[in-house]
Amino acid sequence: MYNQSTSQITQKEKLYLEDQLSQEQVCLSKCNQYLNQVQNPQVRNCIEDIRSSCEQKVNFISERLNQAGFPQNQSQRPHYY
Amino acid sequence: MYRQYEGTPTYTQQSRMSDKDVITDVLSSVKHMSGHYHQGILEANSHDTRQAFLNLHDYTLDQHKNIVESMKSQGWYNPEMANPRNY
Numbered sequence: 001m002y003n004q005s006t007s008q009i010t011q012k013e014k015l016y017l018e019d020q021l022s023q024e025q026v027c028l029s030k031c032n033q034y035l036n037q038v039q040n041p042q043v044r045n046c047i048e049d050i051r052s053s054c055e056q057k058v059n060f061i062s063e064r065l066n067q068a069g070f071p072q073n074q075s076q077r078p079h080y081y
Numbered sequence: 082m083y084r085q086y087e088g089t090p091t092y093t094q095q096s097r098m099s100d101k102d103v104i105t106d107v108l109s110s111v112k113h114m115s116g117h118y119h120q121g122i123l124e125a126n127s128h129d130t131r132q133a134f135l136n137l138h139d140y141t142l143d144q145h146k147n148i149v150e151s152m153k154s155q156g157w158y159n160p161e162m163a164n165p166r167n168y
Contacts, residue, residue, distance in 0.1 A: 008127070009127065010126045010127075012126075013121075013125060013126055013127070016117070016120070016121045016124060016134075017121075017130075020114065023110075027107070030110065031107065034098075034103045034106075034107070037097065037098070037103070038100050039100055040155070042151055042154065042155065043103065043104050043151065043155070046104065046147060046148060046151040047103070047104070047107060049144075049147055050107055050147070053140055053143070053144050056140070057137055060136070060137065061133075061137070064130070067129075
């Protein structure tokens with residue numbers, strides 16, 4: 001059913017990955033911002049966990065794009081439309 | 082006519098998001114991303130990309146569960162139960 005090629009990706013896959021990378025980066029930014037203002041310790045712990053997961057997902061997606069030949073510059077902010 | 086402010090406007094309590102607003106916004110983001118990862122699985126062409134989206138989807142569902150559990154413990158997530166007598 002699936003192409004077994006491990007590196008090459010289709011244009012649609014690339015767009016999906018890039019779009020989700022930017023969404024995860026936004027979520028990461030929001031978590032960092034929210035951690036400066038939340039008061040409730042349980043909410044704080046929850047957002048810290050979410051931030052950590054977002055970081056892992058950003059790294060995971062970046063790695064997948066790198067494998068496919070589309071290196072991601074982590075410091076570069078994505079484009080928003 | 083615009084009101085003239087003197088000095089720096091004060092940071093009022095009304096302009097600050099509550100902890101409930103914050104966690105609700107994060108929940109909304111995670112729900113949105115979950116749907117997108119699901120769509121990514123359906124559109125994947127290679128086994129590796131499909132597996133990548135599956136892993137990301139699982140991660141996101143775990144995030145969703147953690148947020149909902151946290152909100153429930155605060156009394157901020159109270160879905161109404163169906164009542165058979167109202168049928």
